[in-house]
Structure formats: structure tokens, C-alpha cells
Amino acid sequence: MVNSDVKDISLAAKGKLRIEWAWKTMPVLASIETRFAKEKPLKGVRLAACLHVTTETANLARVLKAGGAEVAVCASNPLSTQDDVAAAIVKEYGISCYAIKGENHETYYEHIRKTLALEPTVTMDDGADLVSTIHKDYKQLIPKILGGTEETTTGVIRLKSMAAEGVLKYPILAVNDADTKHLFDNRYGTGQSTVDGIVRATNRLMSGSYFVVAGYGMCGKGVAMRASGMGAHVIVTEVEPVRALEAVMDGYSVMPMDEACALGDIFCTVTGDIHVIRSEHFLKMKDGAIVSNAGHFNVELDLATLDKHTKSKRTIRDFVEEFTLTNGRSIYVLGDGRLINLAAAEGHPSSVMDMSFANQALGTEYVVKNHKKLEKKVYTIPAEIDREIARLKLVSMGIHIDTLTAEQQKYLGAWEHGT
Ligand code: ADE
Numbered sequence: 001m002v003n004s005d006v007k008d009i010s011l012a013a014k015g016k017l018r019i020e021w022a023w024k025t026m027p028v029l030a031s032i033e034t035r036f037a038k039e040k041p042l043k044g045v046r047l048a049a050c051l052h053v054t055t056e057t058a059n060l061a062r063v064l065k066a067g068g069a070e071v072a073v074c075a076s077n078p079l080s081t082q083d084d085v086a087a088a089i090v091k092e093y094g095i096s097c098y099a100i101k102g103e104n105h106e107t108y109y110e111h112i113r114k115t116l117a118l119e120p121t122v123t124m125d126d127g128a129d130l131v132s133t134i135h136k137d138y139k140q141l142i143p144k145i146l147g148g149t150e151e152t153t154t155g156v157i158r159l160k161s162m163a164a165e166g167v168l169k170y171p172i173l174a175v176n177d178a179d180t181k182h183l184f185d186n187r188y189g190t191g192q193s194t195v196d197g198i199v200r201a202t203n204r205l206m207s208g209s210y211f212v213v214a215g216y217g218m219c220g221k222g223v224a225m226r227a228s229g230m231g232a233h234v235i236v237t238e239v240e241p242v243r244a245l246e247a248v249m250d251g252y253s254v255m256p257m258d259e260a261c262a263l264g265d266i267f268c269t270v271t272g273d274i275h276v277i278r279s280e281h282f283l284k285m286k287d288g289a290i291v292s293n294a295g296h297f298n299v300e301l302d303l304a305t306l307d308k309h310t311k312s313k314r315t316i317r318d319f320v321e322e323f324t325l326t327n328g329r330s331i332y333v334l335g336d337g338r339l340i341n342l343a344a345a346e347g348h349p350s351s352v353m354d355m356s357f358a359n360q361a362l363g364t365e366y367v368v369k370n371h372k373k374l375e376k377k378v379y380t381i382p383a384e385i386d387r388e389i390a391r392l393k394l395v396s397m398g399i400h401i402d403t404l405t406a407e408q409q410k411y412l413g414a415w416e417h418g419t
Helices: 009-021 025-039 055-066 083-091 105-116 129-137 139-144 152-166 177-200 218-229 241-249 303-308 350-373 385-394 406-412
Strands: 003-008 046-051 071-077 094-097 122-125 145-152 172-174 210-214 234-239 266-267 289-293 310-318 321-327 330-332 379-381
Touching: 003 083, 009 055, 009 083, 009 350, 025 055, 025 321, 025 385, 046 055, 046 105, 046 129, 055 071, 055 083, 055 350, 083 094, 094 105, 105 129, 122 350, 129 139, 129 145, 129 152, 139 241, 139 289, 145 152, 145 350, 152 172, 172 350, 177 218, 177 289, 177 330, 177 350, 177 385, 210 385, 210 406, 218 234, 218 241, 218 266, 303 310, 303 330, 350 379, 350 385
Parallel strands: 003 094, 046 071, 046 122, 071 094, 122 145, 145 172, 172 379, 210 234, 210 266, 266 289, 289 330
Antiparallel strands: 310 321, 321 330
16 A cells, blocks of 8 residues: 655656656666566565755655565655655656645654555665654564665665664664775765755855865765865864874865854765754854755754854845854855755766665665574675676676686785785
């Protein structure tokens, strides 16, 4: 049975066209679909997926269904849903979907609960809200769950702390830890889509601006690289010395937020941690500063303390909230401090999600086939899956690479040779 709670089912035809457009640059997932349709490796699986409801997610859901799974999808963020896609998932592809762009906190969790009515045997998460809801409020479902997958850095961190505390009750494959995920999706995907979101929301010129990136993990590296590529002067803030050093050697200015806050025209947090920009920073910002977040949760900007110093607020354009402070300056917060690349733009482009979601599809198949061998831990995607996805992506791009000669292979295995 197909169930749903979407904004407007009549948007389905428009959503289908956009899903088909994305599919044109998802060749790795397409090759998996062909095999899944033949072999049905997910036959009998009931799969609950808590993901950003985008054109790419719709294609993943179709592939999982082609593999034999019964699928239900809900949003992994209240602001990331594409309403036409949610409608198409239901009406065009016959998959249950619960997601409305702009849903409040209560509806967000109600949608997770509705997805759990499927009584999943496999979970697929982006941020671990689905898994944590199961572990807190739906423990009765756990005995039937074979395992799950997790898409993002923040979710993997949460799940690893559950495992460390001994409370994780089934195995999880960390899709984020695959090289074909974080080296590409986190860097090139977040880099492009975050700058895209900021530009769509503000229509401001990057060139010549002072752009502060908080956090220099893979996502921060991508954002810094793309902002710099558009002519911004990039300033990086970091807490980890090796990453800070990398940022210096990549050519960026590095300093504490306490100094950067007075210099930036545009700010973007990508740390995965809480209250990275706080009241002491907001109060030192220039008049007109633009503040955004591309980390998973909306906790990186301390908006509650910003409110305390705010005289008046208004929405000045879509996804742009003007805060006029008691010091007379105005600060512009984008997308309520939620993932700006999904709130104001469309998330990562499909050709990079192709690899992330190939990991999701093959990771799910791996969990289903190997769950008896897996412990209640967080596992990295097996290296063979990771390499095969890279190989398929290269083939789809028409790129050939060298292979080791027998002599080279032997040399690499020998320790006797010196100068
Ligand atoms: N996360 C970032 N971009 C995404 C996209 N386009 N679809 C699903 N999840 C995403």
C-alpha cells in the first residue's frame, strides 16, 4: 500500500521530469538498477529511508524498489524537501513518502513515525534521526532489523557514540566513510551546492568579498575552494591544528572566529558542532554581513542569542531573514541556519550523488547478505565496493587508466630492493 503526506500531489508530473533529468547523470546507479531488476537482491526487505527528498533520492528509492524492496521515504531535514519530487515519488513511482518543505519539528518527527509504520527490516539514514528515534521510542522494531546505512559525517559521529556507549542495537554501514562518498560528495558536492545556495538566496557577488568558512573538513575544503574560485578572499577558522595548517598551505588566511567575525562579508559554518558563531561574534560583524550554515544540523549558529540582541526582524527575500541589532547593524541569516545548499538550492548535483547513492544501494545489499556476520557496530563500506564504484564511474566518463605490469606488482611486494 502506498501512503503519503506531501504538500501537493498535483506537482508529481513536474517532479518526474526533474527526476528524469537527474537520472541522466547517474550512470553508476543505473548499472546497479539493471542488475537489481534482474537479481532482486532486496526481495522481502522493508526499507525505511530518512533522506533529503530530492531528485537524486527519488532515483535511489526507485532502484531499491527495482531490487525488490518495499520502500518508505521521509525527510531528513525540515527544509530540504523538494515538494514536486515528494509528489512524484508517491504518484509516479508508487513509493510511500512523508515530507513537506518547511514542516515544523512536530511534523518532521510525525513523518519519521509514519515511515516506521512500515516495520522496516533495513534503515537508511542521513543524520541518524531515524535510528535514534527507533532506539528511543520504537525498540519493539529492533529484533526484525537486519542493519542500516548512514549517509553523513554527523550521523556517523552520532552512531559511533551510540556504539561506544553500547546502546547501538544493530549494525550500520557508514556510507560517508567510503572514499567514493566523502572525497567527492562532501568536497565537490557541498562546495558547489553551498555556493549555489548562498548565491540563489542573496544574488550577491562572490568576487572580492571576504568569505569566512568555519571548519576545514572535506565539506569546508569544498566550500573554500569554490568561493575562492569565484574570486572571494577566503578566511578559514578551525580548531584542529593539522586541518588549520592544510588551510594555510592551501593559501587561505586562518584565524579564530573572534577575529574573522569583524572581517567577513559572508559566513558559512561547516563544522558539525554547536554554536560556532555566537552572540560575541554577531555583535562584532559588519553591517550587512550574511551568515549561513552548511553543516547537517541547525545548531552551528546560535540564533537564540542573536535574538536577544535583535531590535527587529523581517524576511527580506526568500531564505533571507534580516536581524536589526541593538547596535544598529543588520545581519542577514540564510535559511533559518539550516543546510543552505538544500534549503535555497537543490543539494549536490546528481553526478556526485550517483556515487554516494551507489554506496547506499550496494551497502544495503551487503547488509542484507551479511547481517548474520555483522556485530552491533559501525562498519566502513567494504573496500571492494568502494573501488568498484570508482571503476564504474570512470568507465561512465570514458576514462581509462593504467594497470600494474607483472614486474611492477612484484616490485611492490618485495622489500629487498634499495637504491
Ligand atoms: N545531500 C546533499 N545533496 C543531496 C541531494 N541532492 N540529494 C540527497 N541528499 C543530499
